[in-house]
Amino acid sequence: MVVGKSESFTATLQEAPLIEPGHSYASMTEKISDIVLTKPHPRSWAIVFLTGLSLLMLMLYAVLYLFIRGIGIWGINVPVGWGFAIINLVWWIGIGHAGTLISAILLLLHQDWRTSINRFAEAMTLFAVACAGLFPILHTGRPWLVYYLIPYPDTLGLWPQFRSPLVWDVFAISTYASVSLLFWYVGLLPDLATMRDRAKNRFARVIYGLFALGWRGSARHWHRHQVASLLLAGLATPLVVSVHTVVSWDFAMSIIPGWHATIFPPYFVAGAIYAGFAMVMTLVIPIRHWYGLQDFITIRHIENMAKITLATGLIVCYGYLMEAFMAWYSANPYEQFMMHNRQFGPYAPVYWTLIFCNGVVIQALWFKKVRTNVKILFGISLIVGVGMWLERYIIVVTSLHRDFLPSSWGMYAGTFWDYATFLGSIGLFLTLLMLFVRFVPMISGFELRELWWKLNRSAKDEASDKAAA
Amino acid sequence: MAQVFHRSLNSISRFGIVGGAILAAGVALGLAAAYRSSLVTQVNISRAQPVPFSHKHHVNGLGLDCRYCHTSVESSPFAGIPPTQICMNCHSQIWSDSPMLEPVRKSFRTGEPLHWTRINDVPDFVYFNHSIHVHKGIGCETCHGRVDRMPLTWKANPLYMKWCLACHRAPEEYVRPREEVFTMGWKPAEDQDLLGARLVKEYHIQKLTHCSVCHR
Numbered sequence: 001m002v003v004g005k006s007e008s009f010t011a012t013l014q015e016a017p018l019i020e021p022g023h024s025y026a027s028m029t030e031k032i033s034d035i036v037l038t039k040p041h042p043r044s045w046a047i048v049f050l051t052g053l054s055l056l057m058l059m060l061y062a063v064l065y066l067f068i069r070g071i072g073i074w075g076i077n078v079p080v081g082w083g084f085a086i087i088n089l090v091w092w093i094g095i096g097h098a099g100t101l102i103s104a105i106l107l108l109l110h111q112d113w114r115t116s117i118n119r120f121a122e123a124m125t126l127f128a129v130a131c132a133g134l135f136p137i138l139h140t141g142r143p144w145l146v147y148y149l150i151p152y153p154d155t156l157g158l159w160p161q162f163r164s165p166l167v168w169d170v171f172a173i174s175t176y177a178s179v180s181l182l183f184w185y186v187g188l189l190p191d192l193a194t195m196r197d198r199a200k201n202r203f204a205r206v207i208y209g210l211f212a213l214g215w216r217g218s219a220r221h222w223h224r225h226q227v228a229s230l231l232l233a234g235l236a237t238p239l240v241v242s243v244h245t246v247v248s249w250d251f252a253m254s255i256i257p258g259w260h261a262t263i264f265p266p267y268f269v270a271g272a273i274y275a276g277f278a279m280v281m282t283l284v285i286p287i288r289h290w291y292g293l294q295d296f297i298t299i300r301h302i303e304n305m306a307k308i309t310l311a312t313g314l315i316v317c318y319g320y321l322m323e324a325f326m327a328w329y330s331a332n333p334y335e336q337f338m339m340h341n342r343q344f345g346p347y348a349p350v351y352w353t354l355i356f357c358n359g360v361v362i363q364a365l366w367f368k369k370v371r372t373n374v375k376i377l378f379g380i381s382l383i384v385g386v387g388m389w390l391e392r393y394i395i396v397v398t399s400l401h402r403d404f405l406p407s408s409w410g411m412y413a414g415t416f417w418d419y420a421t422f423l424g425s426i427g428l429f430l431t432l433l434m435l436f437v438r439f440v441p442m443i444s445g446f447e448l449r450e451l452w453w454k455l456n457r458s459a460k461d462e463a464s465d466k467a468a469a
Numbered sequence: 470m471a472q473v474f475h476r477s478l479n480s481i482s483r484f485g486i487v488g489g490a491i492l493a494a495g496v497a498l499g500l501a502a503a504y505r506s507s508l509v510t511q512v513n514i515s516r517a518q519p520v521p522f523s524h525k526h527h528v529n530g531l532g533l534d535c536r537y538c539h540t541s542v543e544s545s546p547f548a549g550i551p552p553t554q555i556c557m558n559c560h561s562q563i564w565s566d567s568p569m570l571e572p573v574r575k576s577f578r579t580g581e582p583l584h585w586t587r588i589n590d591v592p593d594f595v596y597f598n599h600s601i602h603v604h605k606g607i608g609c610e611t612c613h614g615r616v617d618r619m620p621l622t623w624k625a626n627p628l629y630m631k632w633c634l635a636c637h638r639a640p641e642e643y644v645r646p647r648e649e650v651f652t653m654g655w656k657p658a659e660d661q662d663l664l665g666a667r668l669v670k671e672y673h674i675q676k677l678t679h680c681s682v683c684h685r
Contacts, residue, residue: 153501154631155504155505155627155629155630155631156629156630156631157629157630157631157632157634157635158630196473205473206473206474209473209474213482214474214478214479214482
């Protein structure tokens, strides 16, 4: 351990350190920027990148065919008009939430452990939102007319239907995407400047230099940077709650049994954070291993994320219980039928798999042994990802396929094109993520240095600071 | 290490940010203006026709009623384009050797109708009906302009949905007595507010703005 830590930090550091000992400003900066600038990339990087790229090509193929033939190639029809596109939208948007929670709420709450994962998680948010945004656009069937969704003074003399949550969705998601992008980029500026200064190659220096917007690290720059970051964090904080709330209203504002429930907003938000943290773990665990980042993303980070996953997972389980309870308690035959149909109808296997993934498997996270074993955690977080996708499948499909009128019941199944587009979106996500790892410092260097400074200040320093203030 | 960029890039990039924003706004405004201009809508632009038929001569000069030629305008959705026979009612007697009328005579001889170029055309996904408008007291002029002053026919209104809706939302501003529907240059003798309100009541005019009125 580094000598001379302040008392207050010794207490928090009892479990595992936030930065492994033996580092200095220089060694940290070097380690982070060398991943991009000098070190050869591991073979695993290339494998994941190529897999992602091939899936992305599959998506391009599926989307091209979609443009030629229309959305009839998907499995949707009366009565299930919302299929994979909506399931995937909700799934991806949810995943993004962890990044915003880490970067905004944990920043405002002064949680130091966010530092080494925030850049990465925010990038994940951006890419997840990009994948999410694709689906409603494709689902319109005429993506070239998607600007109809934006209110502007057109020659039709019509505004979008402001009473519809689908329009609120447009605002919620586009706000979310722009704030996330800004926040991420502002946080990136000092590190881009570091990259500019450290790059040997002239081309890299010009590119990083352009994106660094002339950052020179003057006191005024740092001051403005801090103010901007805090303001953006303040803006992003309500978004963590509001975006998925609006997405849940897409369902809750309708009168379909199983959708029309007040529990939807909190239940969706918890599910979002739950899925998001699982996704961060799915990504961080292998990447930290490939690049030897165990010093910065320590077992403490991983364990904290596992704890949040457990906590939010339990809220989600409570949501499942309440859905069943309310269906019974409402004494409404349609609600009761919906619940019965979910649990014992044709989609029962999907429902019980979902309960197994999200209700049973995560109970393992109560044990510290599990929370500190990265291999098991990786497996669990994959299972959580699957579970959350199935949850959306159950919500969308089981409510629609048998509603009020038995004469218009039907069954739903995704077609090849549904799966191709879904897998393709995972490809898009992986491709973007691998490019990010390749070209941008994936850990926030300047925040790590700041944290190091905080952790290593002696009591004497602190006292003299106090005296000066 | 030398600086990557020259000092001047500071001002260039500041200018670029402001300039970029102005440019984007300009392009958006420009596109919106172009879409409303006659470049796209063809309003006030006359089209070449196989025979240079002039409403100015026939309506203003000769005082022909619209229904003499557009025979079905009161009874059907389609106003009707006159068959060659109607032209020949007169042009077998007058101007019967005018070279300009040769296509009319040829059409009459061969029985093949003249191929007029369409001026007003709403997309196929829109349902339009002349007879209801004529019966509810909407003048030809309100939609087609001063046809009696057109040497060659042109479009007087863009026929954008917004334009249809402007009247469907407030028909009292446009309605006129049924007897005046075919009159060109009609001016209300009294205040249009009073007249409009009265006629709307008298003709039982509703405000039809459901999507399925026009998109069936």
